Amino acid sequence: MSKLTQSEIESHRIQMVHKKHKILSEKANRLSDQGFPLDPYVLGPMVWLGSPFVCIGLFLLLCTIPVFWPFLVPYLIFVMFDTAPENGGRPIQWFRRCFLFKWFAKYFPVTLHKTADLDPSRRYLFGYHPHGIFGLGAVNSFAGEGCGFSKLFPGITPHLLTLQNNFNVPFYRDFLMAAGCASVSRKSCMNILNKKPGNSITIVVGGAQESLAAHAGYMGLTLKSRLGFVKVALRTGADLVPVIGFCENDMFDQADNRRDTWLYWTQQQLKHVLGFTTPIFIGRGLTHPYYGWLPYRVPIHVVVGKPIPVEKKVDCTPEEVQSLHDIYVKALFEIWDEYKDKYAPFRIGEMRLLH
Numbered sequence: 001m002s003k004l005t006q007s008e009i010e011s012h013r014i015q016m017v018h019k020k021h022k023i024l025s026e027k028a029n030r031l032s033d034q035g036f037p038l039d040p041y042v043l044g045p046m047v048w049l050g051s052p053f054v055c056i057g058l059f060l061l062l063c064t065i066p067v068f069w070p071f072l073v074p075y076l077i078f079v080m081f082d083t084a085p086e087n088g089g090r091p092i093q094w095f096r097r098c099f100l101f102k103w104f105a106k107y108f109p110v111t112l113h114k115t116a117d118l119d120p121s122r123r124y125l126f127g128y129h130p131h132g133i134f135g136l137g138a139v140n141s142f143a144g145e146g147c148g149f150s151k152l153f154p155g156i157t158p159h160l161l162t163l164q165n166n167f168n169v170p171f172y173r174d175f176l177m178a179a180g181c182a183s184v185s186r187k188s189c190m191n192i193l194n195k196k197p198g199n200s201i202t203i204v205v206g207g208a209q210e211s212l213a214a215h216a217g218y219m220g221l222t223l224k225s226r227l228g229f230v231k232v233a234l235r236t237g238a239d240l241v242p243v244i245g246f247c248e249n250d251m252f253d254q255a256d257n258r259r260d261t262w263l264y265w266t267q268q269q270l271k272h273v274l275g276f277t278t279p280i281f282i283g284r285g286l287t288h289p290y291y292g293w294l295p296y297r298v299p300i301h302v303v304v305g306k307p308i309p310v311e312k313k314v315d316c317t318p319e320e321v322q323s324l325h326d327i328y329v330k331a332l333f334e335i336w337d338e339y340k341d342k343y344a345p346f347r348i349g350e351m352r353l354l355h
Contacts, residue, residue: 042286044104044146045294048139055171075170085167086188088159088195089177096180101144108251108300110140112147115335116306120155123193123238124200124307127229128245129221129332131210133252133281136295137245141302142202143179152304159192160202163276186232193236202243203229208277209355212257212267214249217348219336222355223329230325237312240324242305242332246343251295255280301343305335329353 062068084090104110118124128138141147142160149158161184167173182188184203192201206213210222233240257264263280271277285292308327313320336351 041103041107042294044100044102044107045136046286047100048104048136049134049293051175052166052169052172055169055175059170079168079170079173084177085164085173085183086185086191087182088192088199089180089182090174091159091180092178095178096143097145101140101146101179103146104144105140105146108136108140108295108297110137110147110300110302112141112149112152113301113303114152115304118153118156118241118307120198122307123197123236124156124241125189125193125229125233125236125238126158126200126202126241126243126304127328127332128202128204128243128302129206129223130214130219130245130248131204131206131208131222132214132245132248133211133254133279134295135204135248136251137248137300137302138202138204138243140300141243141245143176143181147302155198157199158202159200161188161204164188165276186228189229189232190236193232193238200238200241205229208271211279212254212264212277213354214252214279214281215254216250216252217346218249219344219347219349219351220354221351222353223332224353224355227321227325230321230328231316233310234313234316234320234324237310239307239310240328241307242328242335244303244305244332244335244339246301246303246339247298247346248300250298250346251300252279252281252283301339303335303339303343305331 059072062072126142128135128142138160142149142158150156158180159182160180162176162181164183164185166176166181167183182192182201189201189203192199205226206222207226210220213220213222230240232238255263257267257280267277267279283292283295284290284297286294289296308324308331310324333351340347340351
C-alpha cells in the first residue's frame with residue numbers, strides 16, 4: 001500500500017470533519033427545524049449579523065432624501081472627530097440587557113462558565129479563542145448581557161474589542177458601542193485599562209488569520225506570534241484571563257482552503273491589502289437547518305479560566321513578554337484538557353498552535 005501524502009491526509013481529515021459536523025448539526029437542530037416565526041430566538045443572530053448591512057442601507061437611503069441632509073452632515077462630522085471608540089465606547093446598559101441579546105444566547109445556546117472569581121479592584125485582559133468565522137461566542141459572552149456576565153463577575157466592566165474600521169460605518173458604530181464594544185487599537189486598550197480598577201477588555205487574539213482555520217471539529221490557534229496583547233497586559237498591570245469557546249468553529253461549514261489552494265492564496269492577498277479576510281462559509285437557513293447564512297444551532301460553552309497575575313512593567317523586555325506568553329499558553333491548554341471531553345465531544349484531534 002502506497003503512503004498517503006500530507007495533502008491527501010489533510011483532505012481526508014476535512015472530509016471526516018464535515019461528516020462529524022453534519023451529525024452534530026442534525027442533533028443541535030432537532031428542536032429548531034420550524035425556524036422563524038415559531039422560534040423567536042432566531043432574531044438574535046439575524047439582528048447582529050444583519051445590522052451592518054441594515055445600517056449601511058439605511059444611511060444610503062437617508063442620503064437620497066434631502067430633508068435629512070441637515071442631520072446627516074453634522075453626524076458625519078461628529079463621526080470623523082469622535083474618540084469614543086478608543087475610550088471605552090458608549091455602552092447603554094438597558095440595551096445590553098435587552099431581550100435580543102438573551103435570545104441570541106439562547107439560539108445556540110451559549111453558556112458562560114466561571115472557574116474563578118475576579119477581584120473588582122484589578123484590571124483584566126480576556127483572551128478569547130478561537131476566532132471562528134465571526135467570534136459569536138465572544139459576542140454573546142462579552143457584548144450584552146445575554147449570558148449574564150455581570151452576574152457572574154460583579155464589579156467587572158467588559159469591553160469587547162473589534163476592528164477600528166467597524167467604527168467608520170455610520171449607525172453601525174453606534175450599535176456596536178451601545179453593546180459595549182470598542183476599538184482594538186493599542187491606544188484603545190491602554191486607555192480602557194488605565195481608566196479605573198474593574199475595567200476589562202476582551203481580545204479575540206487569533207484575528208482574521210485564525211478565521212481561515214475555523215473548520216468544524218478542528219481547534220487550530222494563531223497564537224505563537226501574537227505578543228501584542230501580552231505587552232498591553234504588562235504595561236497596564238492587567239491580569240491575563242484565558243478563555244476558550246468550545247465548538248465556536250462548529251457554527252459554520254467553511255470551504256476547503258488548505259494552504260496549497262487558490263482560495264487560501266486569494267484570502268491571504270485580501271488580508272494583506274484590506275487588513276481583513278473573508279472566509280467562504282455556509283450555515284443554516286431561516287426555516288430549515290441547511291444551506292443559509294445563519295449559524296448552526298450548536299451548543300457553545302465559553303469557559304473563563306483563572307486569572308494570571310501580572311505585575312505592571314511599562315518598560316518590559318522581550319524575555320518578560322515571552323515568559324508571560326508561555327504561561328498564558330500553558331493555562332490555555334490546561335482549560336482545553338480539562339473540558340474538551342465534556343464540551344467538545346465531536347472534536348477532530350487536539351488543540352494546536354498553527355502560527
